[in-house]
Amino acid sequence: MPPRSSSFTYQGHRLAYDVYGEGEQVLIYIHGLLIDSDINRGLAGALAERGHRVVLIDLLGHGRSSKPEHAAEYRIDAYADQVFALMDELGVDQAVLGGMSLGANVSLFAAAQRPERVRGLVLEMPVLEWAVPSAAMLFVPLLLLAHYGRGLVWLTSSAMRHVPETPFDPLNSLLHAARAPAEVIAAVLHGVLVGPVAPTQDQRERIEAPALVIAHRNDLIHPFDDAENLARELPHATLVHARSPIELRLRPDRLTGVIADFLETTWSGATPGEPGRRRGRRPSPGGASETAV
Numbered sequence: 001m002p003p004r005s006s007s008f009t010y011q012g013h014r015l016a017y018d019v020y021g022e023g024e025q026v027l028i029y030i031h032g033l034l035i036d037s038d039i040n041r042g043l044a045g046a047l048a049e050r051g052h053r054v055v056l057i058d059l060l061g062h063g064r065s066s067k068p069e070h071a072a073e074y075r076i077d078a079y080a081d082q083v084f085a086l087m088d089e090l091g092v093d094q095a096v097l098g099g100m101s102l103g104a105n106v107s108l109f110a111a112a113q114r115p116e117r118v119r120g121l122v123l124e125m126p127v128l129e130w131a132v133p134s135a136a137m138l139f140v141p142l143l144l145l146a147h148y149g150r151g152l153v154w155l156t157s158s159a160m161r162h163v164p165e166t167p168f169d170p171l172n173s174l175l176h177a178a179r180a181p182a183e184v185i186a187a188v189l190h191g192v193l194v195g196p197v198a199p200t201q202d203q204r205e206r207i208e209a210p211a212l213v214i215a216h217r218n219d220l221i222h223p224f225d226d227a228e229n230l231a232r233e234l235p236h237a238t239l240v241h242a243r244s245p246i247e248l249r250l251r252p253d254r255l256t257g258v259i260a261d262f263l264e265t266t267w268s269g270a271t272p273g274e275p276g277r278r279r280g281r282r283p284s285p286g287g288a289s290e291t292a293v
Helices: 037-049 076-090 102-113 129-148 150-160 169-178 182-194 201-205 224-233 253-268
Strands: 004-010 013-020 026-030 053-058 095-100 118-124 211-215 237-241 281-283 289-291
Touching: 004 076, 013 037, 013 076, 026 037, 026 076, 026 102, 037 053, 037 095, 037 169, 037 253, 053 076, 076 095, 076 102, 095 102, 095 253, 102 118, 102 201, 118 253, 129 150, 129 182, 129 224, 150 169, 150 182, 201 224, 211 224, 211 253, 224 237, 237 253
Parallel strands: 026 053, 026 095, 095 118, 118 211, 211 237
Antiparallel strands: 004 013, 013 053, 281 289
C-alpha cells in the first residue's frame, strides 16, 4: 500500500510526514542533513511489508516541511522536540527512533532528553567526536558558499529544478537538496554547527534503551571509530558493520532483516545483544578520553 502523507503545525511551522504500514509498534526514521525522507522510503516500505509501522518525517528546513531562514530554528537538540511533537500527533506514547547521520544524532538527543518515550534506537552512521575535523572541513566551506556565494547557489538550484524526478528515491532526495535556496542551506548549516552535535559521553552512557548501531569503514564524515565508541558507551547496544554507506539503499535485504529482527526483539521486551563492555580507554582527537573497543 502507498504511504499515507500528512502534516501538522509545530510552533507555527508545517512539518510533513508519511506513514507506512499499520500497528501500535512505531519506528520513526529520520533523514540526514540537507536531504529528506525520500532517502528512507525503500527501507520504510520493506519494514512495513514485514508488519511494522514506519513513520518518515521531514525535519524543519528539509523536504516538504517549512523552511524558515533563521539559524536558531535548526539546532539538533531542538529537532528532538519535533520528533516528540510527531509522536503526540500520532497519539503514541513510545516509539523506536532512528535515522542516518543527522537522524541518528537527533534520536540520541531524544533518548537523552525523554528516555521514557524512546523504546529503542536504530543509529545509522552517527556523527560524534572523531568526525569533528572532517565535518568542519566539509560543512564550513559549504556554509560560507551558501552565505557569500548566493548567486552561484541560486544558479545551481535553479538548474536542478529542471532535472526530472527519477524512479530511485535516494537520488531524488539528493536532487531536492541541490534545489534548496541558499538562504535555507546557510540557516540549516549555521544552526547545526553552532549548537550541540550530540549528547555528551556521560549522557550517552545513561541511555538505557536498546540500540542498534550501523556503520561502515572508510568514511571521514561518519568514522567507524565513532560507531564503535558509541556501541561501547550505550549500555545495551549492538554494532552492525555495513559493507558500504549505501548498502541499505542499493542492496538492502541483509540490513533490513537485521533492523526488522531488532524491532521485533525490542518490542518483545528482550534486550538485544550483550550490554556494552568497557575494556579501557583511548584519547579522542580533542584529547578527551573515549571508550575504546
